[in-house]
Amino acid sequence: MKRKSRHHSFISSGLLGGILFGYDIGVMTGALPFLQSDWGIAGNAGLIGWITSSVMLGAIIGGALAGQLSDKLGRRKMILISAVIFVIGSILCGISPHNGSFFLIAARVILGLAVGAASALVPSYMSEMAPAKLRGRLSGINQLMIVSGMLLSYIVDFLLKGLPETWAWRLMLGLAAVPALILFFGVLALPESPRFLVKMNKMDEARRVLSFIRKPDEVDKELQQIVDTAKQEQQAMQTTSWGTLLTGRYRMLVVAGIGVAAFQQFQGANAIFYYIPLIVEKATGHAASEALMWPIIQGVILVLGALFFMLIADKFNRRTLLKVGGTVMGLSFVLPAILNSVMKSDMNPMVMIAFLCVYVAFYSCTWAPLTWVIVGEIFPLAIRGRASGLASSFNWIGSFLVGLMFPLMTASMPQEVVFAIFGIICFLGVLFIQFFVPETRGRTLEEIELQAAHKRLKANKAEEI
Numbered sequence: 001m002k003r004k005s006r007h008h009s010f011i012s013s014g015l016l017g018g019i020l021f022g023y024d025i026g027v028m029t030g031a032l033p034f035l036q037s038d039w040g041i042a043g044n045a046g047l048i049g050w051i052t053s054s055v056m057l058g059a060i061i062g063g064a065l066a067g068q069l070s071d072k073l074g075r076r077k078m079i080l081i082s083a084v085i086f087v088i089g090s091i092l093c094g095i096s097p098h099n100g101s102f103f104l105i106a107a108r109v110i111l112g113l114a115v116g117a118a119s120a121l122v123p124s125y126m127s128e129m130a131p132a133k134l135r136g137r138l139s140g141i142n143q144l145m146i147v148s149g150m151l152l153s154y155i156v157d158f159l160l161k162g163l164p165e166t167w168a169w170r171l172m173l174g175l176a177a178v179p180a181l182i183l184f185f186g187v188l189a190l191p192e193s194p195r196f197l198v199k200m201n202k203m204d205e206a207r208r209v210l211s212f213i214r215k216p217d218e219v220d221k222e223l224q225q226i227v228d229t230a231k232q233e234q235q236a237m238q239t240t241s242w243g244t245l246l247t248g249r250y251r252m253l254v255v256a257g258i259g260v261a262a263f264q265q266f267q268g269a270n271a272i273f274y275y276i277p278l279i280v281e282k283a284t285g286h287a288a289s290e291a292l293m294w295p296i297i298q299g300v301i302l303v304l305g306a307l308f309f310m311l312i313a314d315k316f317n318r319r320t321l322l323k324v325g326g327t328v329m330g331l332s333f334v335l336p337a338i339l340n341s342v343m344k345s346d347m348n349p350m351v352m353i354a355f356l357c358v359y360v361a362f363y364s365c366t367w368a369p370l371t372w373v374i375v376g377e378i379f380p381l382a383i384r385g386r387a388s389g390l391a392s393s394f395n396w397i398g399s400f401l402v403g404l405m406f407p408l409m410t411a412s413m414p415q416e417v418v419f420a421i422f423g424i425i426c427f428l429g430v431l432f433i434q435f436f437v438p439e440t441r442g443r444t445l446e447e448i449e450l451q452a453a454h455k456r457l458k459a460n461k462a463e464e465i
Contacts (some may be wrong), residue, residue, distance in 0.1 A: 010368040016186060017079070020086065020179045022114055022149020025178060025273060028052055029295045030157020031169035033277050033288035038165045039099050045407035047101055047193035051272050053403030054105045058112020059119070060396040066117035068391055074200075075125040075193045078117060083184035087177045089204075094174025098166075114180075116396060129133045129213060130192040143369045144306040149179075150273070151299030158292045159455070162318030165289075198226045216329030233385070240382050245390070250380065253448070256385050257378045261391040263429035264371040265398025267329060269363050271406040272298065272356055278407075279356070282415055283349035298360050305364025318370055318377075318441050319433055325366025326430040332359035333423030337416040352416060367429075371395070376438040378448060 032052065036042045060083075070078040089111030096104040123142055156175060160168050197206035206226070210219045245254045273277065276295050277288035284291075312321070336352040379387040409418045438448050 003072070006163065016145075016179060016183050017118050018145030019149035019152065019174070020183055021115060021122075022120050022151075023148035023153040023179060024055065024086075024111065024149075024176050025146070025270075026150035026153035026295065026299065027157065027172050028055075028156060029274055029276060030161070030292050031172040032275070033281075034161075034165040034169040034172075034183055034291075038169065039101070041101075045411040049404040049407040050105055050106065051101065052407075053400045054108040055112040055115055056400035056403055058109035058114075059116030060112075060393060060400060062113035062116025063120050063392050063396055064116075064389065065113075066120045067385070070121055070124070070196070071199070074196045075121055075128065076187060076190060076196075077192075079121050079187050080184055082114045082117040083180050083187070084120065084262060085110065086118065086180035087184070089114060090174055090177035090180060093176075094170045096170070105107065111176075118183075120392065125193055128188075128195045130210045141310075143372075144310070146297065147302035147306050147368075151296070152301045154292070156293035158296055161289060161292050194223070195226050195230070198223070198230050223346030240386070240387060242394055245383055245387055250383050250387075252436070253378055253380070253438075254383070254390075257375050257387055258391045258394050259432050259436060260371050260374050261395040262398050263425070263432060264367050264421075265395055265402055267326070267363075267367065267426045267429055268333070268406075268419065269360075270399050270402045271418075271422065272360060274403055275406055276356075279410075279415065280353060282410065283352055297357065301357060301360045302364045302368075305361055306369065307363040309369050311332065312365070313369070313373070314441070316441075317439050318374060319437060319439050321366045322370055322374075322433045323430050324436075325362045326426050326433065329359050330423040330430070332356065332362070333419040333426060336422035337423075340414075340416045342431060352419070356419075374437065374440060378438070380448075397445075407413070 018447070028051075030049070035051070036048065041047050055388045066078060066082070072083075089107055092107035093104060093111065096107060126142065149281040153172075157172050160171050163171065164169075191209045194206040194209045197203075197209065203223075205421060207219060207223055210223055244250060276298055277291040280286065280294050281288035285345065332355045336347070336355050339351065375388055375391045406418070409421075440448055
């Protein structure tokens with residue numbers, strides 16, 4: 001196989017992983033209105049929340065296990081296992097017995113295991129296989145593929161909405177098995193990551209893989225870099241523990257990285273992504289199953305936002321983009337509640353929907369991609385593995401709680417008030433960025449660590465005063 005063809009193969013397979021991840025995030029958006037009607041659970045906010053959020057519950061476990069298992073079994077093998085679990089989980093969702101709520105929740109937890117694992121493993125595999133000059137670009141493209149997968153799921157949902165309701169939601173959920181199968185057979189033809197092979201002391205195999213995907217004069221140099229990095233990481237793991245994350249040297253950076261990951265979810269984005277047809281139904285009175293054009297509009301905004309981010313990512317500071325994005329997102333949530341109060345509930349319901357579109361636009365080009373840029377840049381090598389895993393876990397926990405609680409919140413209070421609460425969290429996120437998160441753009445890990453140390457020193461002096 002030619003070197004260029006190899007590049008295209010693993011990049012295409014990796015990007016398909018992003019599409020698969022995005023598809024499963026978005027598919028329940030369109031399936032839920034039909035499922036509610038088919039099973040007569042429209043008034044059961046708790047059950048709706050559990051069915052929707054159970055994928056994230058599985059993802060918390062899958063994401064936590066994936067890193068450890070991939071270090072023993074290999075990135076490629078774990079991606080293949082994840083794809084198989086994804087196929088099984090998707091089929092189980094599609095064949096759930098009528099009113100089999102617990103069956104469907106269990107099936108979506110199984111699916112979540114694969115979602116969490118794939119979301120951690122595919123970007124890792126891509127970065128280890130890609131040339132250094134492509135890694136930054138691939139990070140942005142992976143985000144684009146995730147939102148493209150969400151848009152694809154919204155389009156599939158819209159195309160299937162004319163089917164009988166009992167078939168519509170089953171096909172929507174079951175069709176996720178198709179891209180999972182494509183991912184399986186695509187990765188099956190690819191080699192193991194050379195970085196994993198080095199960790200397993202399989203130097204000849206690592207050299208052979210590099211010779212397939214690098215120019216001949218690059219192989220020895222990169223192999224030596226991988227060996228040196230692996231030694232550094234091994235030393236870091238031996239000299240650090242979970243308790244190291246809380247030591248004075250690293251505490252500020254750990255708080256910053258985990259805080260950004262948690263705020264990204266608690267700001268309420270997934271409430272829109274999972275429930276936009278139900279939000280439109282409650283706001284306008286029109287059936288949710290007839291509001292499936294709104295997820296497509298939302299998906300288009302997400303894709304355009306991801307493309308826009310790729311243009312501006314390296315032109316503005318991370319903190320600036322996060323603060324501007326968080327402020328506009330907060331206003332997009334709070335202003336409808338204020339307007340509705342001033343107009344004494346006579347506000348056109350479409351005003352709130354328009355503000356939600358503004359929220360999605362700014363989220364898609366700031367907090368959505370930048371959270372993982374910050375997490376990738378802010379942690380020193382000594383704690384990077386543990387701290388990144390912890391940040392990812394907090395992100396999934398936030399996603400799970402938002403998906404679970406949103407139906408319960410809207411069942412007990414007006415939607416405008418619920419979104420106003422999320423808006424306040426957005427403003428708190430901006431304050432968190434201002435006071436806790438150092439700038440990472442264009443800075444070395446040492447410079448970031450030094451800046452955090454200065455902040456910690458100032459905080460200690462303030463406490464003494």
